[in-house]
Amino acid sequence: MAVLSWGTLGALGALSSNLPPYLVLTFCFGIAAALGLCLCWASQKSPESAGSRRIWMFAILIAAYHLVYLEAFHHAAPNPVSLINYLWPACLIILGNAFFDLKSGWAGYLGAAIGFAGVLILIGQDGFALKWSDILGYALAFVGAILWALYSNLRRGETGDSITAMTTICAIAALICGLWWVANGATWPDFQPLDPWVILALGLGPAGGAFFLWDLGMRHGHVALLGIMGYSAPVFSTVLMLLLGLGSAGWAVFVAIGLITLGGIVVQKGSRS
Incomplete structure (x- = not known):
């Protein structure tokens, strides 16, 4: 459900x-905290106490990932940034x-490599060139991948109540993102009638509510397989963009689906053996 939600992003x-x-x-994390x-x-x-160092660590990690990822798009082309950021499942494993x-063994590494090949074909279908002038953007995207992998692995080891902890984490992350917005100029936009609904959908879904789902998945699911599913x-x-008429279908979609599915099968079979 979390990955499906991220598909609407x-x-x-x-x-x-x-x-x-x-x-x-800032709004999205605030909505997520309200949902919590x-x-x-x-x-x-x-909600868990905001005085916990552990809670602040998680809030800083999840906020830093999103801020770093967004910042990467200011310094490099979107396709390479997206592709590099999608190294996070491999980094997670x-x-x-x-x-x-x-303890995913060889199956985790092989499955991650096969799944990433699918993402490479999908995101790279329109073509892109890696440029030295964009190196900062690429570096930020890679840092983001490591941050999300680190956050996910750390949350996997938590034993307390997931909902109460994530509520406080999202509230603190909203504060951090709000301060970052202020530090970067804090321009208040001219909202259109549709904008609040889009923000609400983001906050309840891919940029908010999905964090609660992913947290439960990391703590109770097959982590290596969930990583491959992240692809x-x-x-x-x-x-979804095709269904909305925002693109045209191509062979890359079907190849990507096949490779990501194959990566998941490899991880599942490897873990059973």
């Missing part, structure tokens, strides 16, 4: 492209095996 991002991205991110408060209220729980006792987000995004 391309379309929703296009609809919100007229708004300051750091302000949108509702879930806490429904389950008669209280590599870091997980090296430092977090993931499906650009496929879902492409299919």
Whole structure:
């Protein structure tokens, strides 16, 4: 469900492209925190204390990932930035095996490589050139991939209540993103009638509510397989854009689906053996 949600990010991002991205991110984390408060209220729980160093660490990591990723687009072309950022599932498996006792074995590495080949074919179908002048953007995109992989692996080891912790994490992340927006000029946009609804959809979905789903997946699911499934987000995004008439179908979509599926099968078969 989290990956499906991330598949809507391309379309929703296009609809919100007229708004300051750091302000949108602030709203999205705020909406996610409000969603968490509702879930806490429904389950008669209280959000975790904001005085915890651990909570602040997670909030800084998740906010830093999004800020770094957005900043990368200011310094390099979008296709290479997107592709480099999609190294995060491979980074999740590599870091997980090296430092977090993931134990995916050879299947994790091979599955990640096959899945990434699918993303490479899909994102690169329109062609792109790596340029030295864009090196800062590429570096930021790669840092973002490592940050998300590190955040995911660290959350995997948590034992407390997921909803109460994520509520506080999102609230602090909203504060961090808001401060970053202020530090970068804080221009208030001229909102159009559709804009609040797009922001609400982002906050409840790919840039907010999906964090709660991903957190549960990391803690209770097959992490290496979930990493490979993460490659499906650009496929879902492409299919959605096609359904909305924002592109044309091509062979790359079907090849990408096949390779990502094959990567998942390799991980699943390898873990069983």
